[in-house]
Amino acid sequence: MSLVAKSLGGFVNLPSMQALTLTEENYLKSIYTLQHRNATGEVSVNEIAERMQTKPATVTDMLRKLSEKELIHYEKYKKIQLSESGIAQALQILRKHRLWETFLHDKLQFSWDEVHEVAEQLEHIHSKKLIESLDAFLGFPKYDPHGDPIPNAKGEMPVSRAVTLLNVEHDINCQIVAVKDSSTAFLQQLERFGLQIGVTLQVKEQMAYDNSILVQTKSDPFFLSEKTADNILVIPVAEL
Amino acid sequence: MSLVAKSLGGFVNLPSMQALTLTEENYLKSIYTLQHRNATGEVSVNEIAERMQTKPATVTDMLRKLSEKELIHYEKYKKIQLSESGIAQALQILRKHRLWETFLHDKLQFSWDEVHEVAEQLEHIHSKKLIESLDAFLGFPKYDPHGDPIPNAKGEMPVSRAVTLLNVEHDINCQIVAVKDSSTAFLQQLERFGLQIGVTLQVKEQMAYDNSILVQTKSDPFFLSEKTADNILVIPVAEL
DNA sequence: AAAAATAATTTGTTTTATATAAAATTTATG
DNA sequence: CATAAATTTTATATAAAACAAATTATTTTT
Incomplete structure (x- = not known):
């Protein structure tokens, strides 16, 4: 039973939020991506299962956990959406991923197709100071080496008219x-x-x-x- | 049952070695440190337990695992030493830790006492290319911000007459x-x-x-x- | 609207990694 | 050599992640 105070105006992005597991973070990222690819803005269990290379039963179980942590809006048999704090989390992970990709490419001369794999690991490092310093070190880049927009520290995504x-x-x-x-x-x-x-x-x-x-x-x-x-x-x- | 061919001349530092878990890596690091602090070059179960903030029974179990992977020399009730490949692994982790500390300090303006905690996370990122590129990017530093020597890519530690x-x-x-x-x-x-x-x-x-x-x-x-x-x-x- | 197909969930297990207490055993020490 | 200390074994525990099979809900087809 959660002792965390009820969220104010639907915002649950408290600094005291317990850290997510690596797998939970990857689910959030996947749901975020699918949600944006889908036009309806909603995602199905099967889609997630396919993307995560796992079985629907496993996904349902994870959705229950993410729902308990109020990271997704979830009702049984219904389509899934990220909650506001879920979106915030996903954007932070995306931010980290893309900043690290930029670092690898700009500073360490990684080629375009080499950055992704390593960034998948680096994106799970937990340190607010690290990521904000890295951002400054890179000159607050707006786009990563693939041209994808990098959310800023507030989670605001630069718009692209591409x-x-x-x-x-x-x-x-x-x-x-x-x-x-x-x-x-x-x-x-x-x-x-x-x-x-x-x-x-x-x-x-x-x-x-x-x-x-x-x-x-x-x-x-x-x-x-x-x-x-x-x-x-x-x-x-x-x-x- | 392992299908890996018997080691040649005691060397098991094959590139095909399976990746270690985070905890296993931390054990190797601890044993390495204790071994060098001890003068005898040998380490006891209790010492490790205290350093890892765990119980002796847990340590014994881990030692069995590390021994199976030939990372330590281990006989029941005897003192423990890292094997040659265990030393090599420990040095690689130490290398990563100290290079990341140097990066945080030199490039991201982390202060002396802030670097350690984040480097504890970064040292477990697995990518040979990443760490060699980082080394080059930092100008092949010999010492980290604490003045500790950084092992080179071959695992050779600069000697210090300090x-x-x-x-x-x-x-x-x-x-x-x-x-x-x-x-x-x-x-x-x-x-x-x-x-x-x-x-x-x-x-x-x-x-x-x-x-x-x-x-x-x-x-x-x-x-x-x-x-x-x-x-x-x-x-x-x-x-x- | 009933039947069939599809999607999602529950249940019961499994695996892996880590950890523990309590009991047993080995080694060290007075 | 008797006892203390250190270590190991045994028997469990927990948490995270996963899956197969059975069940239930929803959607589609007829």
């Missing part, structure tokens, strides 16, 4: 600012195309048959599959 | 290079005396009654207790 290569207007200059997929396989494929954060390009046309797109960079034009194009985020820029 | 303030010759210039005790209480007491790594001083005399010593720095002379003096390491230097 769109995928599938949705961007044709024949206008745009610059790659982020990728939706951070898997090694994807990042390495991008390297084969000479694509990375900061590269500018134009989408010339889209094939009606398979939705692949023709892309023009500094070098010769080439085709990207629908799947690949959908995972590349760009913003319009003035100059090529 | 002696404690109790043993140093009187009336010669010497410089503080390390402390034996890293507790917050001790470090904070040193601050009260204006003492830290790099400070130069002379030991003027030792009281026969309580072994306290009279110390001369740039400011007024003052007394240090035997206990405090024994935890401060210095090397002789040319200039005051």
Whole structure:
């Protein structure tokens, strides 16, 4: 039975909150991600199970725990949402993950596709002072090496007006600012195309048959599959 | 039942070695430290139990596990020593701990007495590339902010010819290079005396009654207790 | 609206890591 | 050598995470 005072106005983000286990933190991260990918803003048990590489029964059990800690809104057989403090926690973890990725890339010369794995470990280090100092040391970066926005200390996420290569207007200059997929396989494929954060390009046309797109960079034009194009985020820029 | 091939010439420091748990790593670190503090180079179950804040029965159980992994030389009821691969592991953990302390102090402006706690977490991050890059980023430091030597990538420890303030010759210039005790209480007491790594001083005399010593720095002379003096390491230097 | 399919939960176990008290055993000491 | 001290064994305990099988709820199909 919790002795913690009832939250004020729904806010439970008290400093006295007990530390989460590594697995709990990973669940929050997964739910956050799925929630944002889903449009409805809600997540199912099966989705979580698949993402966490586990079975639904295990997920249900964890949801009960997260619910007891008031990190999610949960009713049996209903869809799941993060609570306000759950979102706050998830954003802190995301913040740590992306700051560490930035550190590894900017300071230790890790390549784009090497940062993720190590950041998965570093994101679970608990020290407020550490992460705020790291942020300052890095110059308060707004985006990580993948172009993903880094929540600030208050958990505010910089907005991005990025769109995928599938949705961007044709024949206008745009610059790659982020990728939706951070898997090694994807990042390495991008390297084969000479694509990375900061590269500018134009989408010339889209094939009606398979939705692949023709892309023009500094070098010769080439085709990207629908799947690949959908995972590349760009913003319009003035100059090529 | 282990399927790992028998070790060659006692060396089991294979790269394929399974990762240790956090607790196992902490045991190795403790045994390493006790072993070096003990002169005999051997460690007892009770000592370990006290240092790890646990009971002897728990220690015995862990020793069995560490022995199975060939990290210690262990026979029932006998004293304990790290094996060669145990030493190698301990040195790697010590290396990580001290490199992270250096990072926190040099790059993130953590004070002397703040670095230890966070480094205790960071030392358990597993990534060879991370630690070698960090080492390079820091300029391959030989000593951490407490003045303790940092093992290099091969596990070689820089030798230190430091002696404690109790043993140093009187009336010669010497410089503080390390402390034996890293507790917050001790470090904070040193601050009260204006003492830290790099400070130069002379030991003027030792009281026969309580072994306290009279110390001369740039400011007024003052007394240090035997206990405090024994935890401060210095090397002789040319200039005051 | 009933039947079938799908999704989620409960129940009963399992595993792993760590820890303990109490009893038994070995070693050390006076 | 008798006793004290140290260590080990035995028998449990707990917590976190996981899963299979059975059950229950919800959704979809007919």
